[in-house]
Amino acid sequence: MHIAVRLTVDRELQRRMHVQRPTPALIDMVRVGIMLFDLVGVDDQVLLEDPCRTRRAELADLTLDDGERVRVLPMWSLAETGAEELLRAAADSGMDGIVCKRGDSVYEPGRRSSAWPKVVLRLTTEAVIVGAVPGNGANATTFGGLVLAAHTSDGRLRCIGGVGTGFTAASRSSIRAAPDTVRREASPLDDSPPAPVARTVWWVEPVFVADIEYCEISGDGLLRHPSFRGIRTDKTPDEVGLPYASEIR
CATH class of the missing domain: 2.40.50.140 (Nucleic acid-binding proteins)
Structure with a gap:
């Protein structure tokens, strides 16, 4: 199983970066989890050329989200939720913006393609x-x-x-x-x-x-x-x- 992961380096995560042997107190104070947003392969099946909406459905079917340490990032359709509402929600949650992805876009390793524009909140x-x-x-x-x-x-x-x-x-x-x-x-x-x-x-x-x-x-x-x-x-x-x-x- 090959899963794409996005790490957001915020001020809390910086306290754990490069700490090879964190103390129990630091582990308890600054909990680290994994945020999954895409699936690029399962077992021997490569999904790089599959549409984004298909890869997301495959990721959801794996039921990896435990509600605590492993989370699958949510996804909304602009046909159902307006861009302004999403940006407002991102700002209220303290995020730095949103990434918009075309449902038919493929996964391009090592880069964020023009089909995945990022809207940064300033x-x-x-x-x-x-x-x-x-x-x-x-x-x-x-x-x-x-x-x-x-x-x-x-x-x-x-x-x-x-x-x-x-x-x-x-x-x-x-x-x-x-x-x-x-x-x-x-x-x-x-x-x-x-x-x-x-x-x-x-x-x-x-x-x-x-x-x-x-x-x-x-x-x-x-x-x-x-x-x-x-x-x-x-x-x-x-x-x-x-x-x-x-x-x-």
């Missing part, structure tokens, strides 16, 4: 710009990325990561000119910044607010896969709080 937040890191190559004359921060509920300014994508050439040039007018020697953060940031950053006064798109918050409170969308002129730095503060530990 979140947005405001962030205070507190510094920048040097760039290289085409960005050597501007910057490599911006260091971002936000306020905790008690008003402390905390680093929430950095962003190095989403900039146009014009935005890089205009943003690069602005920090020079508000440079400062010491960090404006109330907490120590991550070590890699502290080694290379040039600090600025926390006066600029950026509009940021991201996927999720990591276990240490940093934005994952952030992308720059622009500068917010309708927000003041004091108004910028931690995104999804209840998820940041």
Whole structure:
């Protein structure tokens, strides 16, 4: 039996990754299961060329789902459930998106074909710009990325990561000119910044607010896969709080 498995690396799973001999306490605290979404063969029968709907039916017939450690991922038909409803359900469940598959698509080993488009959910937040890191190559004359921060509920300014994508050439040039007018020697953060940031950053006064798109918050409170969308002129730095503060530990 050959089953296709998709692993989603989230902040809980990261606690178990590369741990070759987990302690009983870690096993109990961070349970690991297997999520099955496709069947590519049973015994000597190869199902790679069978339609997706057929492979899914074969997977269901194996009755492997035990409701706990082994789960068969659910599948919905867009003819019965709208895309917006599915995306809303994915967001409410804390997932990063959905994969849409044509019912007649075959399984292509090693790749996700154009018949399996992925729709990624992206979140947005405001962030205070507190510094920048040097760039290289085409960005050597501007910057490599911006260091971002936000306020905790008690008003402390905390680093929430950095962003190095989403900039146009014009935005890089205009943003690069602005920090020079508000440079400062010491960090404006109330907490120590991550070590890699502290080694290379040039600090600025926390006066600029950026509009940021991201996927999720990591276990240490940093934005994952952030992308720059622009500068917010309708927000003041004091108004910028931690995104999804209840998820940041």
